[in-house]
Amino acid sequence: MSSSTVDPADPVFRLHAGGKMAVTSTVPLTSRDDLSLAYTPGVARVCEAIAADPALADDYTWAAHTVAVVTDGSAVLGLGNIGPRAALPVMEGKAVLFKQFGGVDAVPVCLDTQDVDEIVAVVTALAPSFGGINLEDISAPRCFEVERRLDEALPIPVFHDDQHGTAIVVLAALRNAATLLNRKLGDLRVAVSGAGAAGVAVTRMLIAGGVDPDRVVVCDSKGIIGRHRTDLTGGKAGLAADTNAEGRQGDIGEALRGADVLIGVSGGQIPEAAVAGMAPGGIVFALANPTPEVHPEVAARHVAVVATGRSDYPNQINNVLAFPGVFRGALDARATRITDGMKVAAADAIANVVAETLTADAIVPSPLDPRVAPAVAEAVAEAARRDGVARA
DSSP states (O other): GGGOOOTTHHHHHHHHTTOOOOOOOOOOSSSHHHHHHHHHHHHHHHHHHHHGGGHHHHHSGGGGGGEEEEEEESSSSSBBBHHHHHHHHHHHOOOOOOOOHHEEEEEEEEEOOOOOOHHHHHHHHHHGGGEEEESSSOTHHHHEEEEEEEHHHHSOOEEEEHHHHHHHHHHHHHHHHHHHTOOGGGGGEEEEEESSSOOOOOHHHHHTTOOOOGGGEETTTTOOOOOTSSSHHHHHHHHHHHHHTTTOOOOHHHHTTOEOOOOOSSSSOOHHHHHTTTSEEEEEEEEEOSSSSSSSHHTTTTTEEEEEEESSSSBBBBGGTTTHHHHHHHOOOOOOOOOOHHHHHEEEEHHHHHHOBBTTBBOOOTOOTTTHHHHHHHHHHHHHHHTTOOOO
């Protein structure tokens, strides 16, 4: 975008002028005594104590309540590989959402490299300054390797929100949609359109939450994933081994034949005829932004419950329902990692917020519902202790 396309009068540009966040002090600095306590000579005593016992950094620095929001700019929103500088407004936005909804301080870290080794090395070197790492907008399949290696290397939670935040909210929404329709998760036939970062994570999360893997069929751009495919590696190969027990082959239309649920995380368009082939009383989550895989009004002709990723339609599957509370709970428990149990607990907490008031147009809370983050944080912290990864 050239500077000629920037309109200073545009309210979007006015809001972003100067950035969306700043650093402020939490202590007074109005006297010589204040300075001597906050900086030299007083600070040296704290440094010496932490040098003797590194765990004290959690009590006497910001690390225990601060997250790094890390990206390489390779898969930013629906904009693609726009690079780290252009990604910064999004990372700033993520940071202010952390603060607003979870009371978590967050710092954007936009890296000018898309090399996995370099990303892992830089984030590992930066990690002592933070209590958690939120990976954001890193393209697949590199994102899987980055997260895996950082999770193994660091004693703090590492969470790729594009994968797991989406997956948590999808599981919460599907729990409530199934409850509304008097169905059980284990009985649902599920088709997932998309096998990138979100598609793999959503499928794994649904299985962890109670969906029968034998009843799941996943499609990528080449069609149904299964043991018949010889071109699969990594996460897709794992899905081929664990899902599609019937050995279906073909396109999304075949995957949807008789399906109860469609989860769209691909961005590709799905014909109405394919949706019409679903079982009666079905569920469609068409989550691509800004253009859902199936227009909500089209989907509503054939199924009972429809959700999207957009804020201008009911049932928005929005990651902000998950990540602030997930990190708040993980930080409160001083967790060393985020387990599947913690993610399932987060989904249950989100679902429970509106469990008593379910309608077809309200299967998840509003992203602005103040009850969500505290409920998620409490559930995640409890799960961390139950899973043996808590230090507090």
